[in-house]
Amino acid sequence: MAEVRNRAGGMGEIAEIEGPYERAPFGNELAELGARDERIVGLSADMSKYSDIIPFRERFPERYFNAGMAEQNAVMMAAGLAKVGKIAFCATYAAFLTRRALDFIAVSCAHSKADVKIVAGSPGLVNPYGATHQSLEDLVVMRSIPDLTVIDPCDAVELRHVIRAAAETPGTFYIRNLRGNVPVVFDEGDLRFEIGRARLLRPGRDVAVIGTGFMSARALKAAATAEQQGIAASVLHVPTIKPLDTEAIAAVAADAGRVIVVENGLRSGGLGTAVVETLADRGISVPVTRIGLGDRFHPCGSQSYNETLFGLDEDAITRAVITGDWPYT
Numbered sequence: 194m195a196e197v198r199n200r201a202g203g204m205g206e207i208a209e210i211e212g213p214y215e216r217a218p219f220g221n222e223l224a225e226l227g228a229r230d231e232r233i234v235g236l237s238a239d240m241s242k243y244s245d246i247i248p249f250r251e252r253f254p255e256r257y258f259n260a261g262m263a264e265q266n267a268v269m270m271a272a273g274l275a276k277v278g279k280i281a282f283c284a285t286y287a288a289f290l291t292r293r294a295l296d297f298i299a300v301s302c303a304h305s306k307a308d309v310k311i312v313a314g315s316p317g318l319v320n321p322y323g324a325t326h327q328s329l330e331d332l333v334v335m336r337s338i339p340d341l342t343v344i345d346p347c348d349a350v351e352l353r354h355v356i357r358a359a360a361e362t363p364g365t366f367y368i369r370n371l372r373g374n375v376p377v378v379f380d381e382g383d384l385r386f387e388i389g390r391a392r393l394l395r396p397g398r399d400v401a402v403i404g405t406g407f408m409s410a411r412a413l414k415a416a417a418t419a420e421q422q423g424i425a426a427s428v429l430h431v432p433t434i435k436p437l438d439t440e441a442i443a444a445v446a447a448d449a450g451r452v453i454v455v456e457n458g459l460r461s462g463g464l465g466t467a468v469v470e471t472l473a474d475r476g477i478s479v480p481v482t483r484i485g486l487g488d489r490f491h492p493c494g495s496q497s498y499n500e501t502l503f504g505l506d507e508d509a510i511t512r513a514v515i516t517g518d519w520p521y522t
Contacts, residue, residue, distance in 0.1 A: 213377040215349035219312060219370055220248035222353040223282055226360050227253050233360060234274055236260060236283045238267040244284035244314045245372040264289045268297040268309070275307040280360055284370065286320075287313035287328035291335065302365040303341040310359045314370040316345070316406070317457030317486070318499045324490035333462030335367045336435045342366045342388060343435040345406035345456075349375035351432060354386035362388060369406060378410045391438035393445065397425035400514055401449035403442060405431045405464050408455040408484075408505070415511040426514050434464060439471045446472055451480040453513055457505065460485025482513055487522050 215221075227233045227249055234256045235249045241259065250257040260267035264285060271281035283290075290298070290313050302309040313331060320326045335343045342364060346352040352371050359366045385392075394413055397420075404412040409430040416426035429445045431438060446452050446468070454465040465483030472479065486503055500506040504521035513519040 214374045215377060216374055217245040217248060217372065218349040218352045218375050219284070219356055219372065220245040222356045224248040224252045226357065227256065230280070230360065231256075232278060232280045234258065234279045234281050236267050236271050236274075236281060238262060238264045238285040238289065240285040240314070243286070243372065244312065244370065246282070246284045246312075249282075264294040265297050268294040268311070269301055271309045272297065272301040272305065272307050275302075275309050276305075280308045280310070282310045282312055282356075282360075284312035285314065286326065287316045287331045287369065288320075288326050291328055291331045295334065298341075298365070298367070299338050303338050306340060306364050308363055308365075310356075310366045310368065312356075312368050312370045314372050316369040318491065318503070318505065319457070319496055321493060321495055321499075323493035327491055329459050329486050329491065330462070331367075331369070332434055332456070332458045332464065333466075336463070336467065340364065341435065342433070344388070344433050345369040346371060346432055347405075347407055347409045347430055348378035350377055350379045350381055350384055351386055354384060355432070358386060358388055371407065376407070376410065378413070386432065389433050389436040389438060391429050391431045391433070391441035393441070394428040394430050395426075397427035398448055398450070399425045400451050400453060400517075401427045401429065401445045402453045402455060402510075402514060403429045403431060403445065403464070403468055404455040405434060406457050408457050408510075411507045411510050412453075412455050412514075414507055415514045418511050419514045422515055424515055431464060434467065437467055437471070439475075442468055442471050443475050443477060446479055447477050449479060451482070451517060453482045453484060453510075453519075455484045455505075455510055458485055459488070461488060480517075482517065482519050484510060484513060484519055484521075
């Protein structure tokens with residue numbers, strides 16, 4: 194683990210990091226798992242470098258398969274390998290997987306309960322290359338597919354735990370990948386990742402902030418700032434979008450004066466919608482602000498530029514926690 198300020202960004206790497214980070218946690222964890230289980234294989238669609246699967250490829254070249262720029266083929270190869278007893282990790286960009294290979298993920302993988310783990314890079318606004326490469330709708334689409342586990346990790350530590358859990362758990366997974374230099378937010382000794390379980394990161398009764406992915410880390414910072422102004426904000430981290438921990442969501446919302454949901458993706462159809470559905474089903478009436486992306490294609494630009502433009506940066510989240518104001522569409 195290192196500690197510097199990283200400004201590299203690009204090609205799906207988180208643009209700026211202050212504090213500790215790990216390099217390529219997905220690929221390094223997969224390589225360690227591969228050393229212990231010969232059933233594990235890796236696949237990519239000409240994106241080994243930009244999906245961080247290189248550590249596995251270099252250690253086990255005979256168990257790595259590059260399908261070229263053909264995501265449908267990569268997913269079908271993974272499904273076929275699963276049929277003969279392999280645990281297949283298929284990694285490339287989220288946009289290409291969820292748009293080009295959706296039918297193959299739904300039918301050949303999820304419907305067949307295949308041991309295929311889709312590891313999807315560049316989710317949301319992380320990628321600077323505009324609508325063709327930004328997968329803003331992936332959580333919306335993936336949570337609609339039956340028998341599919343959907344996970345959005347917060348940091349490098351949780352990502353490693355998620356990869357481990359996916360390898361040990363039968364069935365098809367969709368995992369949002371954090372690549373490059375990935376921040377460390379959680380302490381290894383304190384993290385207890387469980388599929389389908391949310392984690393209360395801090396208590397508070399004035400406002401409940403419910404987050405997923407690296408947005409939960411920003412929620413923590415916003416809550417700490419709000420505390421200095423006398424506002425007690427709880428933070429519930431929801432790494433597993435499906436199956437959803439509705440009990441934890443209902444509990445934290447019922448104790449709060451208002452709820453804010455933060456996610457790196459479309460705010461309609463993703464975690465925000467899932468939270469609203471949960472509260473409506475349980476008769477919990479509380480104001481909900483959904484911080485996410487609007488119904489539009491978003492432009493090319495740096496991660497920090499786009500996040501500031503559309504209200505996903507730490508300042509906008511902090512303002513929403515303190516004042517309740519989030520004036521973005």
